[in-house]
Amino acid sequence: MDPLSLIIDDMRFDGVVFVATELSAPWALQLHTPGLAAFHILTEGQAWLLRDGHDPVALQTGDLVVLPAGVPHRVQDRPALAANPHDLGDHLQRPDLAPLKLGGGGPQAHMISGHARFDVHMAAPLVSALPGLMHIHGLGEAPPPWLAIGLQFLAQELMSPRPGQQAIINRLGDILFMECLRDYVSSLTEESGNWLAALKDRALSTALACMHRTPAHNWTVPELAQHACLSRSAFADRFSQTLGEPPLTYLTRHRMRLAARQLAGSNAPISRVADQVGYASEAAFSQAFKREYGLSPSAWRQMQAARASGAASEVAAA
Numbered sequence: 001m002d003p004l005s006l007i008i009d010d011m012r013f014d015g016v017v018f019v020a021t022e023l024s025a026p027w028a029l030q031l032h033t034p035g036l037a038a039f040h041i042l043t044e045g046q047a048w049l050l051r052d053g054h055d056p057v058a059l060q061t062g063d064l065v066v067l068p069a070g071v072p073h074r075v076q077d078r079p080a081l082a083a084n085p086h087d088l089g090d091h092l093q094r095p096d097l098a099p100l101k102l103g104g105g106g107p108q109a110h111m112i113s114g115h116a117r118f119d120v121h122m123a124a125p126l127v128s129a130l131p132g133l134m135h136i137h138g139l140g141e142a143p144p145p146w147l148a149i150g151l152q153f154l155a156q157e158l159m160s161p162r163p164g165q166q167a168i169i170n171r172l173g174d175i176l177f178m179e180c181l182r183d184y185v186s187s188l189t190e191e192s193g194n195w196l197a198a199l200k201d202r203a204l205s206t207a208l209a210c211m212h213r214t215p216a217h218n219w220t221v222p223e224l225a226q227h228a229c230l231s232r233s234a235f236a237d238r239f240s241q242t243l244g245e246p247p248l249t250y251l252t253r254h255r256m257r258l259a260a261r262q263l264a265g266s267n268a269p270i271s272r273v274a275d276q277v278g279y280a281s282e283a284a285f286s287q288a289f290k291r292e293y294g295l296s297p298s299a300w301r302q303m304q305a306a307r308a309s310g311a312a313s314e315v316a317a318a
Helices: 003-011 120-129 145-157 165-187 195-200 202-213 221-227 232-243 247-265 270-276 282-293 297-317
Strands: 016-024 028-031 038-044 047-050 057-059 064-067 073-076 100-103 108-116 134-136
Touching: 003 120, 003 165, 003 195, 003 202, 016 165, 028 108, 038 047, 038 145, 038 165, 064 165, 108 165, 120 195, 120 247, 134 165, 145 165, 165 195, 195 202, 195 232, 202 221, 202 232, 202 247, 221 232, 221 247, 232 247, 247 270, 247 282, 247 297, 270 282, 270 297, 282 297
Parallel strands: 016 100
Antiparallel strands: 016 108, 028 073, 038 064, 038 108, 047 057, 047 073, 064 134
């Protein structure tokens, strides 16, 4: 598999949480999904997207916008800041395919909004490398064929309730988000200063694929350089310049993210987690984990369990 596919696999995409809206001016929505990519697909009408510190962005029918880090933002019928926006966050917790209807009876707009579900820790390096807003235009002379096909399929799927509809839309949401990623990576140049440009470099992408495919392997710089068909020094220099850190530092950080996922999602002994991410010594693993997360593996696991318990209590109370 190519490295982008491996990175996406590591993120464990699990569909989308979404709400369909039927809007009539005046209307205003707000959304904040920390660490999870928020998206809006405008299927009819016009709208404006607002973020603090940025100019308003005009949206037209067929446009797809993705905010990879899920930062606070608004979508509304006009560019001026509106009072009392409706919070979409509450509706995203409800498994209801019926559209949310809002507004004052003016010009209409229809939209699909929500966020992708994936492992936030594993996604962090990718999300940090993406722009704050990814805007794919659905109209114009040459909209991306994948977006045109996706919007047609989505419109057909939402026409009437059918068995399996939620699952179908979940998969479609994953595909649209991944296509956004692929388009963005394709647009990068070697001079972009973005580590994702390494995915277009055959030597570096080969090394990245090796590390992501078998992270527990005892990789060395000479071995990675051999896979990349470069000398040791040439490989180390190119990797560090493009990704901003040496190869084994990148590998260690990736291993720690994998370990964090295992600690949070299982009761496996710490020694087993250490072995799964390439550490024969539990002590060495614990030291590396504490350098990355500021806590020992056991303390970090307890903290995550407490957070999950608190989140579950909030959902139950709601």
